[in-house]
Amino acid sequence: MHKPYNNKILSITFGVLFVIYLATQFIGSEADERNFRTDLVTMDTTSVTRLVLNPKEGEAVTFTQEQDNWQVSQGGKTAQADQQAVQSLLGTLLQLEPQRLAARSEEKWNTFEVTDSLGSRVQAYSGENLLADVYVGKFSLQQLPPQQPMQPGMPPMQQQRPKATSYVRLADEPEVYAVDGFLTTSFNQPFNSWRDRNFLQLEKEKISRISFQYPADSSFTLALTDSTWTVNGTPADSAQTAQYLNQLVRLTSSDFADDFNTQGQNPIFQARIEGNNMSPVTIEGYESNGSFVLRNSLKPDVLVSSDSSGLYARVFKGREGFISIEE
Template identity: 30%
Template sequence: MTNATKTLAVVFAGTLVLALATTWSGGGAASTAAFQGELFAVDTSQVQAIRIERTDAPSIRLERADGTWSVAPTDTAATYPASTQAVQRLLRRLPSLEVGAVATRQPDKHPQYGVDSTGTKVTMLGADGQTLGQLIVGRTQMQRPSSGGQGQSPMQRMRRRRGMTPVTYVRTPDKPDVYSVEQSLNSLVERGLEAWRNKTIWTLDRSNIQRVKFSYPADSSFTMQRVVQKDTTAGSAETAGTWVSAGDTLDTSEVSSLLRELSSPEADGFAENTSPSAAGDTLYTVQLRLSDGTRRALRFHPADADNRYRATADGYPYVAQLRASNWDNSVLQGRSAFLKGE
């Protein structure tokens, strides 16, 4: 063998070792991209339903119809409006997972990573119920990150600088390969029914709220309203004006915070199996009058053991739970709390 032949043999062997190391370690950008395509390549614009199956809780089915999402537990016939933000977060995160490495290719090690029958299976379905993609999400554990490589994304490098990083193990049902993903997926796939529900009671443009009436026990009730003022500057239109109550001008900052809460009130939970007519006595009522003359009322009923008010609203078919401390400090206050200088 000549020296030239020996040199070529050494170069070839070195290249082969490097290629094998890159393939099995997942350290390069190319290998990560290949893992991504193999792992969960789903066109989310075609997804019409998502099924999330767990062994420790009822399965969840999310379904899209006419541009809106609904959520239903598979163990009941009930269906509820779903949180669009929560669904979109799931649709963004799963197809774009950044795979770190292959954890194992051996099926007998699946229980070790929680990607056996105990894992959470996520299935995305198309218009005719056809399966577009499936992923089994297993255990998440905190690990000290390994040394970085040139193929890492900025997000991966940032996590490494923080010290410990969450690592989740995933695989597709049709293959034994288990991959590690440097992020926690618990908040996406281990949500219960309540966490998937749309918690917005109503949504209003706060500039349309013209009057707020607080109905309290005894003689503590009061009303505040928006006063439209005319700008004396030539050619000027009417301005938004200020808020007053019984002739007193109210604090702009306090009223602004109040309107922010009342324009889009959010439930902290729901009183299941309770109809609005069975919510109990009404303690307080906050009624809004809008620019078009329509009214909205939010009624507060006695708090439960978790210190949450039960709340009902006009046209709202559910009984919401509102954290009492938050509403007592932001909305259900006396008139003096909104006065200037108080």
């Protein structure tokens, strides 16, 4: 007499349990898919005092903070670092946001090139305290389809840029993560790319006199007298003088000549820059195998090379370069 009622209860109970089972499986699979780190590196970048970068090829590059300035060294060579490049490297570490889990075990490390021999490694320290230790491996590019037109009948929009994905892992964990971006260029640059490229920076308004010392009798002086630039007392062409000064006050170069030895050599060319409320600056030019090597008194240990049309030509201009053609 009670069987239909009991069967109905059993059916409802079974249905409820089945729904719970399905929900549990779905939620479990969702959780499993997102069961990985959301941030790989969490640190206060202001506390970082040293970075050690082991590129995919070549010697390790070390960045050391000294009196709020970063120095970069490789082998036995040390130089002033490009401060913005170091900050960009730190920012790249903080922005390593996993998009998905690419592998869970060491078996896939070679596949994604996140080993000492196949990938790059960067370590961040605060004193002797290790803050971050990350391997950067291979990358892949995915060509995205063109964007759909705004309205039917319109031609397809411009092809989208390929999506770059890089693979990384933390040194003390087996998991490999896929992150957005083309990280190879960030972690595999030659030593000179990390160096400060600023050869000379001056304030144009303070300059009032430049003395050029050249071989033979070609030396002359460019001077500002009563708001007028003159060459050995003769009025100079204002446009050509302004153009020269504009390029002189911001000189950069990445063609470093570290192997050039100035000891025992006298410069062939000199330009002494003087002015109001500024220390005099002397730029020296040496000849070297058909090209030139330059340095200035503000950075006497930094030597850069130039051909006849490069940095050399921007500094060492002849007298005729300041005189109007009509004269």
